[in-house]
Amino acid sequence: MAAQSQKAAAGGAKPSLHLTRRFRQPPQRLFRAWTDEKDFARWMGPNGFTVPSCAIEARQGGAWRCTMRSPDGKDYRVHGIVRVFDPPSRLVLSWVWEQAEMEGLETTLTVEFRPDGAGTELHLIHEGFPSAAQRDDHIKGWSGCLDGLEEFERAA
């Protein structure tokens, strides 16, 4: 499983993660959980983390920002632009980690809410590493690196 994903990540031009999950609640409720600031802050923090601040401009082209605070007080900030705001079926966010060392790394998060009986089938797609511009400019640097991984491991 892991090996397969790694292979996909190495071979594809645009490595991405795709998860599917079913919920009892309808798409409207799920969409709100992703776009209402208070709602979003309730579940977004990783285990033991808190979300001290969270702001989402609920419209296409709006900005969003979220801070996750670890139990030992370290802040992880993420921000981006709401690329698609299409309630209750689709939300696309650019997703940029703000840590200084990660500056400029932009990924794209797409969340789709498909009706599934009375509930929702949620599709989450996180993609775009490296970003389009970085990929075009430095295709040899990173893609070549990943492509060569298997060969390198065999030789090592």
Next chain:
Amino acid sequence: MNPTTDRLSQTFGALADPVRRAILGQLMHGPAMVGELAEPFDISLPAISRHLKVLTEAGLIEREQRGQQRVCSLRVEGLRSAAGWIEHLRTFWSDRLDALEDHLNQEKGSHHGRAKPKGRRGRR
């Protein structure tokens, strides 16, 4: 501490920079001296050293002193985990969706909140 988030951040951080990705690409061909690594780039040796430091701390490369020279080489384990960045993301998002599910189900179970009463439940 959250190891998943931390490793994700370190891996992303190290790979976020095009120069660092190119350095990894060069080292794929075998170990190299710092001067050799700096050659293709129009940047100073101290700048290269900073990039190498980030890569070292992320566990992607190793540096050792050979006589007067510092030699860099890839760390296969580190590179493997970097290539598996999607696995870090998978863990992060699986956990988040678990939390979302709990959050929504709590709302429906213990108190009604803003959830509208439903005639019947969906699957699962």
